[in-house]
Structures are given as structure tokens and as C-alpha cells.
């Protein structure tokens with residue numbers, strides 16, 4: 001049981017599948033592995049498990065490339081993050097990220 005033939009994920013599980021998935025997770029299966037086993041995305045696994053399993057997303061502070069991307073999406077200007085992004089880009093173009 002994996003992705004459907006057209007490559008998309010099956011979005012819904014039967015109640016039995018959902019229960020079996022919860023048992024697998026309780027037995028220590030990773031969310032990603034469970035998703036593959038039942039043919040659903042990892043976010044669907046989290047939805048089935050409920051919010052208590054959802055990892056909290058902590059926004060990166062200003063001065064990181066992640067924060068720069070966040071500002072960019074929101075259309076905000078932030079000089080601290082712009083500088084961090086510029087440094088990140090320079091590092092990348094200098095080839096330091098390619099180990």
C-alpha cells in the first residue's frame with residue numbers, strides 16, 4: 001500500500017487503518033515510515049494522531065536565512081535578516097556549502 005498509480009497519495013484511511021497506524025506509532029514506528037506504509041503524507045499521519053504529536057514550529061529569530069525567507073513571504077523589510085541572507089548567499093556561491 002503506497003501512493004496510488006498516478007503518484008498521488010491516498011488521503012483517507014479507513015478507521016481500521018487509522019487505528020493500526022496509531023498502534024504502529026505507539027510501537028515506535030516513525031511518522032514518515034507510517035506514512036509510507038499507509039500511503040498517506042506525513043502531515044496526514046499527524047492529523048490522524050492529533051495535535052499532541054505535532055512538533056511545535058519555533059520561528060527562527062532575526063538574523064537567520066529562515067527569518068529572511070519569512071519576511072520575504074510577508075513582504076516585510078528587515079535589515080538584520082537581509083544581511084544574514086546576503087552572507088548566506090555569498091557562502092553558497094563561494095562553494096562552502098558544497099562539502
Ligand SMILES: [Zn+2]
Pocket residue numbers: 061062063067068071078079080081
Ligand atoms: Zn528579521
